[in-house]
Amino acid sequence: DIQMTQSPSSVSASVGDRVTITCRASQGISSWLAWYQQKPGKAPKLLIYAASTLQSGVPSRFSGSGSGTDFTLTISSLQPEDFATYYCQQANSVPLTFGGGTKVEIK
């Protein structure tokens, strides 16, 4: 199985801050990577797929980059509604696997 490791596990930030989350795959996955946002008590929501393609309706302050084994999710200017947990997921091979999550908290 491909292991997905996210860092940091949590980050404290203020509204307006730039936030960067990292995801590392245990082997190369080309650009087969997605990012999801999950708020408490809710299902995950697809934000980015193919490492850098924004899902329809997702604000442009979210961006993704990377290929191979190292990926990043960047929120350019954190908004109040962005406080949530973020997960990466590899779509290169089954079993599909997710990272352990990064919780973005209010500073």
Added chain:
Amino acid sequence: EVQLVQSGAEVKKPGESLKISCKGIGYSFTSYWIGWVRQMPGKGPEWMGIIYPGDSDTRYSPSFQGQVTISADKSISTAYLQWSSLKASDSGMYYCARRSAVAEYFDLWGRGSLVTVSS
């Protein structure tokens, strides 16, 4: 509105059987794969398996193969996840999610079905 509607929370005893459901509404149910994902409290999601309702082609994660059964009834646009003999370790939140048309990403999620197994 395009959505996946899941069955409600369940409380079961160890050894009991259970079947939870996921109904696709507002889109062509037979044209998209439906996956099942488990999420334990405070943990990342875990992919359990996936089914193509058009022909019931099913794939399982090795971690869940033999532990659960995934099925679908395309006549009522519903996918299922079932257990024949629950264990306490099966307690958790279970989501169904639609695989995107692009690749193995999940672009539509149900609200989740909470399963609690306790004696």
